[in-house]
Amino acid sequence: MHFLIVGIGGVFGSITRYKLGKAIAEKSDSIYPIGTFLTNIMGAFLLGIVSNSGLNSNYYYLLGDGFLGAFTTFSTFMYEGFMLFQENEKLNSIAYFIITVILGIIFYGLGAYVIKQFLL
Amino acid sequence: MRKYLYIGLGGFFGAILRTAIKSSSMLKTDVEFPLDTLFINVFGSFLIALFLTLCIGVMEIDLDIRLGITSGFIGAFTTFSTVCKEVIGLLEQEKTFLAIFYSFISISLGIIAVYTGIVIGKKIILFKIRGAEIAIDKNMDEK
Numbered sequence: 044m045h046f047l048i049v050g051i052g053g054v055f056g057s058i059t060r061y062k063l064g065k066a067i068a069e070k071s072d073s074i075y076p077i078g079t080f081l082t083n084i085m086g087a088f089l090l091g092i093v094s095n096s097g098l099n100s101n102y103y104y105l106l107g108d109g110f111l112g113a114f115t116t117f118s119t120f121m122y123e124g125f126m127l128f129q130e131n132e133k134l135n136s137i138a139y140f141i142i143t144v145i146l147g148i149i150f151y152g153l154g155a156y157v158i159k160q161f162l163l
Numbered sequence: 164m165r166k167y168l169y170i171g172l173g174g175f176f177g178a179i180l181r182t183a184i185k186s187s188s189m190l191k192t193d194v195e196f197p198l199d200t201l202f203i204n205v206f207g208s209f210l211i212a213l214f215l216t217l218c219i220g221v222m223e224i225d226l227d228i229r230l231g232i233t234s235g236f237i238g239a240f241t242t243f244s245t246v247c248k249e250v251i252g253l254l255e256q257e258k259t260f261l262a263i264f265y266s267f268i269s270i271s272l273g274i275i276a277v278y279t280g281i282v283i284g285k286k287i288i289l290f291k292i293r294g295a296e297i298a299i300d301k302n303m304d305e306k
Contacts, residue, residue, distance in 0.1 A: 045182075046179045046182060046183065049178050049179055049182045050175040050176070050178055050179045051175070052178060053174040053175050053176075053177060053178025053179065053239045054171040054172075054174050054175045055171075055174075056174060056178065056239060057170050057171065057173065057174025057177070057178075057234060057235050057238055057239045058167050058170050058171050058174065060234070060238065061167075061170050061230070061234045061235075061238075083243040083244070086243065086244040087243065087244045087247040087248075089244075090244040090245070090247065090248055091247075091248075091251075094248055104182075108178070108181075108182050108185075109178050109182075111244050112178055112181060112182075112239070112242045112244065112245060113174045113177065113178045113238065113239030113242070114244070115242055115243035115244040115245075116237075116238040116239070116241055116242065116243060117204040117207060117208065117241035117242055117243050117246065117269075117273065118204070118207040118208045118210070118211040118233075118237045118238060118240070118241040119211065119233070119234070119237075119238055119241075120243060120273075121204075121208040121211075121212075121270075121273040121274060121276070121277050122208065122211050122212055122215065122277055124274070125212070125274060125277040125278065125281075128274075140270050140274075141270075143243075144246075144266050144269075144270060147243060147244070147246070147247040148247050148250050148251060148266070150247070151244070151247035151248055151250075151251050152251055155251070
């Protein structure tokens with residue numbers, strides 16, 4: 044049963060990522076894949092909140108594993124970063140990989156911190 | 164409108180497959196290391212690179228279906244937020260080395276997987292082109 048809940052979260056997570064990522068990318072003229080970057084960081088922050096808010100398991104399947112798991116993506120992050128490398132933006136590509144991971148970890152921690160303060 | 168149907172459908176199965184792998188005991192390690200997420204992300208990176216290379220080269224796949232497979236299925240199958248959660252989890256257990264190692268290995272293997280996907284994709288394209296050339300040559304000979 045919980046697979047169905049995860050799947051429903053996955054439907055909305057992937058559609059939201061696509062729409063939001065596209066809207067962000069259209070507004071930017073950066074060489075960086077800024078759409079994927081921002082959705083990944085935002086998703087990490089939100090997962091920090093969702094994971095630490097004491098939700099019961101069905102809500103967590105829907106929002107954490109389903110929606111946010113699908114909202115953020117690793118494969119596109121890797122592919123776009125690699126394309127940057129191939130376009131001879133080698134330093135920018137390496138910076139993109141490192142900055143995304145470090146900020147993702149920081150923002151997950153920030154989300155966890157915020158919700159813990161709020162729940163106190 | 165049609166593309167959202169495909170992306171949503173891909174996302175449905177991608178998220179379920181990820182959860183199924185994570186809840187199976189296949190990739191459980193004795194040490195607390197998220198080998199399952201690592202496998203999912205690296206394999207997904209390989210798949211997206213292989214598929215996109217083939218799309219550019221030979222396959223004539225409808226753009227909406229292509230989005231359903233890349234942005235939908237593989238996008239939802241792999242995940243970034245869980246990696247961040249797992250790194251923080253390792254840091255909270257004061258397994259700092261393991262946390263840094265996990266971040267580093269995810270990125271490095273991810274890059275290698277994309278590279279491998281592109282190389283294999285290009286090999287398949289070359290193979291198909293050669294096959295087509297041989298077929299044309301044969302036709303010419305017969306005439």
